Amino acid sequence: MTVQFTALLRRLRREAGLTQEHLAERTGLAVRTIGRLESGASANPQLDTVRLLADGLGLEPDVRATFLTVAGGQEPVEPEEPDGPAGPVEVVERRPESALERLLADAADDLAHAVHARLKKEEELRRIHDPFPLPVRWQPAPDGVMDQWANIRRVPHGEAAPLDLAGRLPEIVEIYRRIPSGRLVVLGRAGSGKSVLAARFVLDLLRTRGRCDAVPVALGIASWNPTTTTFRDWLVGQLLRDHPGLAARGPNRSNLATALVDADRILPVLDGFDELAVGQHRRALDALNTTDLPLLLTSRPGEYRDVASVDALTAAAAIRLTDLVVADLVDYLPRTTRRGAGGTVWDPVLAQLRDHPERPASTNLRTVLTTPLMVGLARAVYSDATGPDPAELLDTTRFGSQHEIEDHLLSRFIPTVYLDQRSRWDAGRARAWLGYLARHLDRLGTHDLAWWRLGVTMRRRTRMTVVGLVCGLAVGLSTGAMTWLVEALNGGSGLAALLTTGGYWLGFGLATGLAHGVGITLGSGAFEPSRVQLRASGGSRHLRARFGPRALIGLGGGVGLGLVLGLVGAAGIPPMGLPGAGFLGGLAAGTALGTLAGLGWGLLAGLETTVDLTSAVGPADTLRTNRLVVVVEFLGLGLVLGLAHLLMTTLTLGYLFPTGLVLDLVLGPVIGLAIGIGMTAWGQWLIFARIWLPLTGRLPWSVAAFLDDACRRGVLRQVGAVYQFRHARLQAHLANTA
Structure with missing residues (x-):
C-alpha cells in the first residue's frame, strides 16, 4: 500500500x-x-x-x-494546465452513472488492476529493468504498408499531412495518442522488441487510464482462426480464458467479457500477427477491417507487407522498429557483469566491434547483436564472471556466419540458465523436456502452453486406453481391496473376492475410456477448465442455472446405465448386488442411481461462484481452482451414488447389510472421483501430465514446479492462464534440435 x-x-x-x-x-x-x-x-x-x-x-x-x-x-x-489566460469556466452538470455504467466501469477497473499486476510481474521475471531496459526505437513505416493519412487522421481527403511517429520506448503512449484513429501497427523483425513494446504500451496506458477509458489488454493473436471465429468472439474467449471472473453475469444475460467488448471498453493489443497459421493473414486483416476498434498490432514486416500491399489495416498508422547499434551495446553489456581490474569480459569484444567494424568477425557479431533477443541471450550466456569468454564469438573458424552465432546462442541458453548447482533439474533432461513441450506446441499450431491440453496430441485411441486403464485400475483395485478386507475379517475367501470384484469393476475402465472418447469428439480434443470456484455462499445463480441441466444429464446417464444393468439382470447375473432384479429391476435401479446422482450434482452448483476477477490468475491458480472443484463435486457425487445404491440393496434384501454400508460409503466417492478424473480438465492433467507423460520420460514428475521454475529462469513466460516460450525463435530451435 x-x-x-x-x-x-x-x-x-x-x-x-x-x-x-x-x-x-x-x-x-x-x-x-x-x-x-x-x-x-x-x-x-x-x-x-x-x-x-x-x-x-x-x-x-x-x-x-x-x-x-x-x-x-x-x-x-494530473489535469493538464491550459495554455494562455484562463477563460470563463463553464459549469457542466455531471450526469450520475447508471447501474449498467457502474457495472461495466467496476468490471473494467478490476480488469485493469489484474492486467497491470500480471504484466509488472512478467517484466520482473524477464529482468527488463535489470540494469535498465534495452533501447527500443522506431521510425515511420513506408507508406506502402499504411492506409491513407486522411483515414488515419479522420479528416477530409487532401487535408491530412503525415504525422511525426518516430520515437523510443518511453514515448509509445504519447506517439499512439497522436493517431486520431487509435490504430497502430508495429513492425519489427524477430527479436526486435515487439512484445516488450506491447507490454510497456499496456502498462503506460494503464498508468494514465481514466475510469471511463478502455482497458488495454495484451493478447497473442496467433491462436485466432478467422475462418471459424469472428474477431469479437475470439476476443471474448481470450478474456474468459485469462480472466475467468469475467464470466460473471453482465447485462442482457451476457457475461461481463461480452459486455465489455460490446461497449468498446477493451483496447486489444494484438501481438504476433505474423504467427497466424499459413493462409490466415489475409482473412484476419479483412476481419479486423470490418471493425473500427482502436487497437495496436505487432508483426514481422514480411508477413504484414504481403497482405498490406493489397489492402492495409484500415485507418492504421505503422512504425518499424530499428536495430540496436554498437553504442547501445557499449552502454548496456558491460553493466550486466562484474568489473575487474582490467574492465569487464565484454570490453575487448566491444572494442573490436567499435574499432574494427570492417573485419568479418565484427560484421557477423554486430549483425547478430542488433536485436534485444540476441543481446539478451548473449548476456545470459556470457555475462556471468565464471562463464565462458564472449571473445569466442569473434572466432570465424568456429562461427563462419551470423546464423551460426545465433544457433550457438540459442543452443547455449538452456544449459546456461540450468547451470545452478542447487537446481533440482539436470540441464540435459530439462532441455529434453522443453523440447517435448516445443514439439507439442508445434503439433497444435500454437504458442500457448495450456496445462489442460498436455497429452492432447496423443492418438485418440491411446488417450482412451490410458484414461480407461487408470480409472479402471483405480476403481477396480480399490473395490477389490475393500471387498477382500471385509471378507477376510468375516472369515471368507478374501483372495477370491479380490479377484472377482476387482475384475468386475475393471469394466468401469472400459466405460470411462469410451466416455472420454465421446468427450474428446464433442469438445474438440480437450476438456476446458471450469470458470467457477467453491464457496459456502453466493452460488444461488449457478444453482438456478445448472440444477436443471445437471439433473437431466444424470437422468440420461441413468437410463443408459439402467439398460446395461437390465441386460445383466435378464441374464441372471445380479447387477450391483441386486439379486433377482431382472431387466425391469436393473433398468429401474440404473435410472434411479443416475437421477439421484444428477440431483446431487445439481445441488452442488449452489456452492459454485464466479472466480474473483481481482485475484491473481495464472496457470497455477486455474489448476488449483479446478482441482478443488473436481475433487469436492465428484466426491459428493460419488457419495450420493453410494447412498442410493445402499438404499436400493436394503429395499431389495429387506435388511441393512453392514458390509454393504461400509463398501457404499467408501467406494461411492472413489467411483465418483474416477468419473470426474476421466471427464474433466484437471483429470486429464492428472492422468497425462502427472502420470503418463512422466512415466514415459517425456516430462518430469513435478510438471507444475518445472514450468514455474522455467518461468523464473526466463525460458517460459506467463500469459494469462497459459505459458509461452520466451520467444518463438527459442520454441522453434528446441522443437528442431532437442
Whole structure:
C-alpha cells in the first residue's frame, strides 16, 4: 500500500465529515481495519475493500477513479494546465452513472488492476529493468504498408499531412495518442522488441487510464482462426480464458467479457500477427477491417507487407522498429557483469566491434547483436564472471556466419540458465523436456502452453486406453481391496473376492475410456477448465442455472446405465448386488442411481461462484481452482451414488447389510472421483501430465514446479492462464534440435 493512498484516504474521510467509526458503519468494515489502512500498517487492500471505502465516502466518479488508481500503486493523472489566460469556466452538470455504467466501469477497473499486476510481474521475471531496459526505437513505416493519412487522421481527403511517429520506448503512449484513429501497427523483425513494446504500451496506458477509458489488454493473436471465429468472439474467449471472473453475469444475460467488448471498453493489443497459421493473414486483416476498434498490432514486416500491399489495416498508422547499434551495446553489456581490474569480459569484444567494424568477425557479431533477443541471450550466456569468454564469438573458424552465432546462442541458453548447482533439474533432461513441450506446441499450431491440453496430441485411441486403464485400475483395485478386507475379517475367501470384484469393476475402465472418447469428439480434443470456484455462499445463480441441466444429464446417464444393468439382470447375473432384479429391476435401479446422482450434482452448483476477477490468475491458480472443484463435486457425487445404491440393496434384501454400508460409503466417492478424473480438465492433467507423460520420460514428475521454475529462469513466460516460450525463435530451435 502506498503512502499516497493512506494520506488520500484520511483526507477524503475528513472532507466527508466522517469519523473512522462512522465510515466503518457505512462500509461494514471493522474500525481497526480502517485505522490500519490510514496508518499504513495494513498490507495492500483488496480491490473489494477499496470499492467499499469509495462507496462509503460517496465519491464522485472522477475522484473515485483517482482513489482506485492510487490504491493500485499507480500515480494519479494530473489535469493538464491550459495554455494562455484562463477563460470563463463553464459549469457542466455531471450526469450520475447508471447501474449498467457502474457495472461495466467496476468490471473494467478490476480488469485493469489484474492486467497491470500480471504484466509488472512478467517484466520482473524477464529482468527488463535489470540494469535498465534495452533501447527500443522506431521510425515511420513506408507508406506502402499504411492506409491513407486522411483515414488515419479522420479528416477530409487532401487535408491530412503525415504525422511525426518516430520515437523510443518511453514515448509509445504519447506517439499512439497522436493517431486520431487509435490504430497502430508495429513492425519489427524477430527479436526486435515487439512484445516488450506491447507490454510497456499496456502498462503506460494503464498508468494514465481514466475510469471511463478502455482497458488495454495484451493478447497473442496467433491462436485466432478467422475462418471459424469472428474477431469479437475470439476476443471474448481470450478474456474468459485469462480472466475467468469475467464470466460473471453482465447485462442482457451476457457475461461481463461480452459486455465489455460490446461497449468498446477493451483496447486489444494484438501481438504476433505474423504467427497466424499459413493462409490466415489475409482473412484476419479483412476481419479486423470490418471493425473500427482502436487497437495496436505487432508483426514481422514480411508477413504484414504481403497482405498490406493489397489492402492495409484500415485507418492504421505503422512504425518499424530499428536495430540496436554498437553504442547501445557499449552502454548496456558491460553493466550486466562484474568489473575487474582490467574492465569487464565484454570490453575487448566491444572494442573490436567499435574499432574494427570492417573485419568479418565484427560484421557477423554486430549483425547478430542488433536485436534485444540476441543481446539478451548473449548476456545470459556470457555475462556471468565464471562463464565462458564472449571473445569466442569473434572466432570465424568456429562461427563462419551470423546464423551460426545465433544457433550457438540459442543452443547455449538452456544449459546456461540450468547451470545452478542447487537446481533440482539436470540441464540435459530439462532441455529434453522443453523440447517435448516445443514439439507439442508445434503439433497444435500454437504458442500457448495450456496445462489442460498436455497429452492432447496423443492418438485418440491411446488417450482412451490410458484414461480407461487408470480409472479402471483405480476403481477396480480399490473395490477389490475393500471387498477382500471385509471378507477376510468375516472369515471368507478374501483372495477370491479380490479377484472377482476387482475384475468386475475393471469394466468401469472400459466405460470411462469410451466416455472420454465421446468427450474428446464433442469438445474438440480437450476438456476446458471450469470458470467457477467453491464457496459456502453466493452460488444461488449457478444453482438456478445448472440444477436443471445437471439433473437431466444424470437422468440420461441413468437410463443408459439402467439398460446395461437390465441386460445383466435378464441374464441372471445380479447387477450391483441386486439379486433377482431382472431387466425391469436393473433398468429401474440404473435410472434411479443416475437421477439421484444428477440431483446431487445439481445441488452442488449452489456452492459454485464466479472466480474473483481481482485475484491473481495464472496457470497455477486455474489448476488449483479446478482441482478443488473436481475433487469436492465428484466426491459428493460419488457419495450420493453410494447412498442410493445402499438404499436400493436394503429395499431389495429387506435388511441393512453392514458390509454393504461400509463398501457404499467408501467406494461411492472413489467411483465418483474416477468419473470426474476421466471427464474433466484437471483429470486429464492428472492422468497425462502427472502420470503418463512422466512415466514415459517425456516430462518430469513435478510438471507444475518445472514450468514455474522455467518461468523464473526466463525460458517460459506467463500469459494469462497459459505459458509461452520466451520467444518463438527459442520454441522453434528446441522443437528442431532437442
